[in-house]
Amino acid sequence: MKKIGVGILATSLALSMGLGYAEDNFNPVSVSAAEQTIKQFSDIPSDHWARATIDWGVQKGIIKGYNDGTFRPNAExxxxxxxxxxxLSYVSESELSANSNGHWADKYYDYSKSLNYPANGISKIDVRDKAVNREKVAELITSSQGVNYLKDNAITYLLGNDLAKGRTSKTIVGYDGNSTLTRAQAVQFVLNLNLNGNEGISARPSDASDVNALPKIAYELKAVFEQKEIEGLINSLNSFQASGQSQIWHGSEEKMGLDLYGNYSEDMGESEFLSMPLVAISQNDTQNTIMITFYNQFNDLEQQYIKEFLAVYYPTSFEKAFDDIFKAKPGNSIVGSYDNRYFSTGIVGKDKLPVVNIGRD
Structure with a gap:
């Protein structure tokens, strides 16, 4: 854990102010003698949630205000x-140099390139001065910690290592990777990193880091079951890595789906292997459900996988839901609810495949 300088102490200010998960502000700071620094900003009142955080950033030398005496904390x-x-939270300006292209941030991008960071502005100068989204911030922060994760995996790393808590919850959905970041929130991210991250800045490995090394985090379900959520959910289940691989597909009525394949057999050709999924998981817009279709009898490992998946939706009744799957017969569906969520299962199609429908709400 990286230590903060003298006079900067982690406190429970966010909880006492009732901030919850807002602004990812779970590690604010308190300051004393340096209070005069923040007074230069006319738009940072004494009760602003990021007042102490911004003061830390000014003292650290990573931020400055504008010529009109404002900080503009809500600007993107x-x-x-x-x-x-x-x-600059890790290295000083004197350690940086640039092969100037005429942009004020050339030296920061040159340094990022030397460390293999996935900054878009390295190759596209026109995006440097455009708002950055929270997903890209997660990728840059994880890179500084010496790992190579992108998209949801980068977000998972942040949340699981207490480098962020998300906008609304400590989940991939609650993190809200597609939204932009304000100046105040950005300083808070860097402060969180200084409090809970590594001592020094690291290069990003050229190869992707092992997803199995990612910490486990909770998953939040929404009314719309987006592709990145289903991928994140499937990859979070303990049995998945041992059970097989997945393949995302798109259709019409069922907007997206994921086929889960079992362990590869050397006696089975690749084309045959990829044509025989064990289970297909899809979104059914017409019925407002998530539909699971089973293609094979399962061994113990694959049965455990299905139980883990059902447990996300029926945390206290997943065993009963699992048993119902094998009780259903053609023409005799089982319809009901577990844990206050819709559940149905039956045998469908000419191949007589078991299907489960899980209510989204």
């Missing part, structure tokens, strides 16, 4: 601005 932060904050 650009990729170049965030990259500067991130890098």
């Amino acid at each position: 932060v650009t990729e170049a601005q965030f990259l500067k904050m991130l890098i």
Whole structure:
């Protein structure tokens, strides 16, 4: 864990102010003698949630205000601005140099390139001054910790290592990777990293890091079961890595789906292997359900996988739901509810395949 300088102490201010998960503000700071620094900003009142955090950033030398005496805490932060904050929290300006292309952030991008960071502005100068989204921030922060994760995996790393708590909850959905970041939120991210991250800045490995090494985090279900959520959910289940591989597909009525394949057999050709899924999981818009279709009898490992998946939706009744799957007969569906969520199962199609429908709500 990285230590913060003298006079900066982690406190429980966010909880006492009732901030909850807002602004990812779970590790604010308290300051004393340096209070005068923050007074230069006319738009940061004494009760602003990020007052102490912004003061820390000014003292650290990673941020400055504007010529009109404001900080503009709610303005969107650009990729170049965030990259500067991130890098200067570890190294000094004197350690940086640039092969200038005429952009004020050249030296930060040159340094990022030398460390193999996935900053979009390295190759696309025009995006440097555009707002950066929270997913890209997660990718840059995880890179500084010496790992190579992208998209939801980067978000999972942040949440699981207490480098963020999300906008609404400590989940991939609650993190809200597609939204942008304000200047105040950006400083908070960097402060969280300084409090809970590594001592020094690291290069990003050239190869992707092992997803099995990611910490486990909770998953939040929404009315719309998005593709990234289903991928994240499937990959979070303990049995999945041992059970097989998945393949995302798209259709019409069922907007997206995921086929789970069993362990590869050397006696089975690749084409045959990929044509015989064990289970297909899809979204059924017409019925407002998530539909699971089973293609094979399962061994113990695959049965455990299905139980883990059902447990996400029926935490106290997944064993009963699992048993119902094998009780259903053609023309005799089982319909009901477990844990206050719709459940049905039956045998469908000419191949007489067991199907389960799980209510979204």
